[in-house]
Amino acid sequence: MNDDSLQRILYLLADGQFHSGQELGEILGVSRTAVWKHLQKLEGLGVSLESIKGKGYRLCGGLDLLDSERIRSQLSSEARSLLAELDVHTIIDSTNNYTMQQTVNRENGYICLAEQQTAGKGRRGRQWVSPFGKNIYLSALWNFDGVASLEGLSLAVGVVIAETLEQLGIAGVQLKWPNDVLWRQRKLAGVLLEVTGDPAGLCQVVVGIGINASMPTSSAFTIDQPWVDLEAIQAELNIARHITRNDLIAALLTNLLPLLHNYADQQFATYRERWERLNVYAQQLVELHTAKSVFGGRMLGVDGSGALRLSTEEGETLFHGGEISLRARNDSAD
Known part of the structure; x- marks a missing residue:
């Protein structure tokens, strides 16, 4: 099943309602047998699929799929002007890997998102657990004049992530030097910076951000430290409003893109006191x-x-x- 077919069937089933094999086949232009084969591949992604004779198929609980237009519509005017491209993938090895391969062809403000990573990267060579359609896997590309101008950037990005979550009502977020975002001593998000180009001249920086939004327990057995996701936090804080991944990405980019645009002039000194306030x-x-x-x-x-x-x-x-x-x-x- 190619990427386009996968996206189409996912968007059809994302509403969590039952859809018959005949209905899906007519919309996709394929036979009911082909529909069944496609659905088998969805289950291979870890997507929970229910089948009831006479009703059809549905994704249990639906899916909060990434929507580039919804994200764009919620950006501030400044962030929208700084966004060069919002590139959304269904499955990718790593948003950082992919973005590193785009450094020659893409402009400042290129953003790569994915529903799933098959080789997500964390710090110190660790795997970043990346189940399908559940968390945020985001990479941003920006050009800088020499690596010296990048001092403290990963910490400043952590500040922006924490403050974005606070703006959305998530109280109690803290930062662990140098790359981790915590909530009540449990890891909620992380930052991974990768640099290519001339260390003394023009270099390209890829800012990778991973945020646990709704981590399935079945996917988290390889995580070797205490972790938490936004879904659990909202339940503990009794926050009624559900923060969708699209809402969070839009709020994050509204803060992240201006940071990257201004960082060469402002440097970490602008963020130091804000980081100290959140120092776990x-x-x-x-x-x-x-x-x-x-x-x-x-x-x-x-x-x-x-x-x-x-x-x-x-x-x-x-x-x-x-x-x-x-x-x-x-x-x-x-």
């Missing part, structure tokens, strides 16, 4: 694990470049991003 380990005893060493001390915050400030027996030490894992003292999560 502020003034706590922590451990930093590198490939070769473990450092312990008190988390003082971050400096103007986004480096972590750690108070140790030898005095204050700065740590920059990279293959570093931060955790609270006696906490196994990283």
